[in-house]
Amino acid sequence: xxxxxxxxxxxxxxxxxxxxxxxxxxxxxxxxxxxxxxxxxxxxxxxxxxxxxxxxxxxxxxxxxxxxxxxxxxxxxxxxxxxxxxxxxxxxxxxxxxxxxxxxxxxxxxxxxxxxxxxxxxxxxxxxxxxxxxxxxxxxxxxxxxxxxxxxxxxxxxxxxxxxxxxxxxxxxxxxxxxxxxxxxxxxxxxxxxxxxxxxxxxxxxxxxxxxxxxxxxxxxxxxxxxxxxxxxxxxxxxxxxxxxxxxxxxxxxxxxxxxxxxxxxxxxxxxxxxxxxxxxxxxxxxxxxxxxxxxxxxxxxxxxxxxxxxxxxxxxxxxxxx
Numbered sequence: 001x002x003x004x005x006x007x008x009x010x011x012x013x014x015x016x017x018x019x020x021x022x023x024x025x026x027x028x029x030x031x032x033x034x035x036x037x038x039x040x041x042x043x044x045x046x047x048x049x050x051x052x053x054x055x056x057x058x059x060x061x062x063x064x065x066x067x068x069x070x071x072x073x074x075x076x077x078x079x080x081x082x083x084x085x086x087x088x089x090x091x092x093x094x095x096x097x098x099x100x101x102x103x104x105x106x107x108x109x110x111x112x113x114x115x116x117x118x119x120x121x122x123x124x125x126x127x128x129x130x131x132x133x134x135x136x137x138x139x140x141x142x143x144x145x146x147x148x149x150x151x152x153x154x155x156x157x158x159x160x161x162x163x164x165x166x167x168x169x170x171x172x173x174x175x176x177x178x179x180x181x182x183x184x185x186x187x188x189x190x191x192x193x194x195x196x197x198x199x200x201x202x203x204x205x206x207x208x209x210x211x212x213x214x215x216x217x218x219x220x221x222x223x224x225x226x227x228x229x230x231x232x233x234x235x236x237x238x239x240x241x242x243x244x245x246x247x248x249x250x251x252x253x254x255x256x257x258x259x260x261x262x263x264x265x266x267x268x269x270x271x272x273x274x275x276x277x278x279x280x281x282x283x284x285x286x287x288x289x290x291x292x293x294x295x296x297x298x299x300x301x302x303x304x305x306x307x308x309x310x311x312x313x314x315x316x317x318x319x320x321x322x323x
Contacts, residue, residue: 002035002222005230005238011042013158025161032162032241035228036256037220039212039236045147047235050211050270053144056137057268061103061185063131071129073106073319076122077180077310079129080105083187085318088201090309093221093257098195099315101187101262102269106319108180109149110142117176117278124180124306125278144270145181148209151237152179152274155207163249164287173276178302186217186260186267197260197267204309205242205273206302212236215267221257244275244305247297250284278303 008027012020031038060068073079084099108126111118117125130138153174157167186197197217210218218230218238230238246255260269280302284295314320 001224002228003226005037005039005220005228006031006035007039007041007233007236009041010044014042014044014154021157021161021167025158028158029162032253034254035220035222036254037230037238037240037258039230039233039238041233041236043151043235043237045151045211045235045237049140049143049147050235052136052140053211053270054213054268056134056140057105057183057185057270059134060105060131060137060183061268063133067131067133068103068105071105071131072317074129076108076126077124077319078106078108078126079319081314081318085315086198086313086320087315087322088199088313089322090312091199091201091257094194094200094259096194096199096201098192098199100196100198101189101191102184102197102260103187104182104184106180106182107141107145109145109177115176117178122278122303123310124178124303141181141183144211145272148211148237148272149177149179149274152207152209152272153177155239159207159245163252163285165285170276173280176277178275178278178306179272182269182271182273184269184271186263186269188263188265188267191262197262200257200259201313202246202255202257203240203242203271203273204244204306205275206245206248207274208238208240208242208271209274210238210269210271212238213268215263215265217260217263217267219259219261221259227259242273243309244282244302247282247300247305248285250288250293251296252288275302275306 160169311321
């Protein structure tokens with residue numbers, strides 16, 4: 001029974017301590033089966049890079065509305081999403097009826113013009129829309145994204161061993177990963193009944209990474225039905241399982257519901273939804289299937305799952321197909 005979100009110190013993992021991989025893999029397995037969220041420290045990303053990105057993100061949301069709307073989210077699912085553009089109707093915990101209060105800028109992984117997925121005209125791969133009036137914004141956001149993506153890749157051996165697989169099992173699925181970031185502003189305003197900064201939901205992803213801000217608001221639902229606040233940790237990064245890995249692990253790793261309550265002062269968030277190559281199929285892993293625990297899910301690609309998830313939960317003006 002978790003009463004608070006656990007913390008994992010990665011210093012020994014990155015110092016190549018002999019038994020760290022197996023020890024941490026067991027810890028992650030326990031956490032992912034019982035709460036689905038944890039905070040990592042000593043992860044190697046300088047605090048200055050995170051702070052700079054948050055500073056520039058605040059500058060973006062302070063721009064005039066007309067300037068932000070000029071970057072409105074497009075058919076490639078990249079760009080600005082105004083407040084009240086999402087209702088998470090796919091939530092299995094709460095019947096969400098009121099649009100969320102956050103504003104968002106979605107940014108895909110920055111790719112070269114000859115990238116195969118750009119050429120295939122897929123969603124979620126860019127090209128990105130960048131504000132022309134903020135000269136430092138693009139560099140700051142790309143620095144934070146690249147650092148976070150490198151960290152996520154370094155965690156894959158832990159997840160493989162936590163699922164009883166060889167440590168390099170996931171490598172072949174992340175040769176051209178489909179990650180993108182949801183960069184949000186949560187205003188300090190009073191909500192209506194059953195309205196949130198972001199309503200109770202589970203992420204769509206393989207893994208989500210969120211550099212912590214110093215303003216609380218994120219809450220995680222425990223197995224016992226309690227909302228656990230995620231308290232700020234200096235230079236901590238929140239990590240959680242999404243629905244794609246939940247399907248891939250045949251339900252073994254939890255895609256835990258979470259929400260953001262309206263904060264008491266303005267709050268900013270930079271979540272990375274880290275996913276494998278677009279054509280990766282969530283066929284339940286052999287180590288997670290048995291006669292007693294048969295496959296629970298139909299296979300689906302991460303790209304198709306993302307399209308379904310976004311189109312179900314986002315309004316037409318927010319990049320989805322919700323009325």
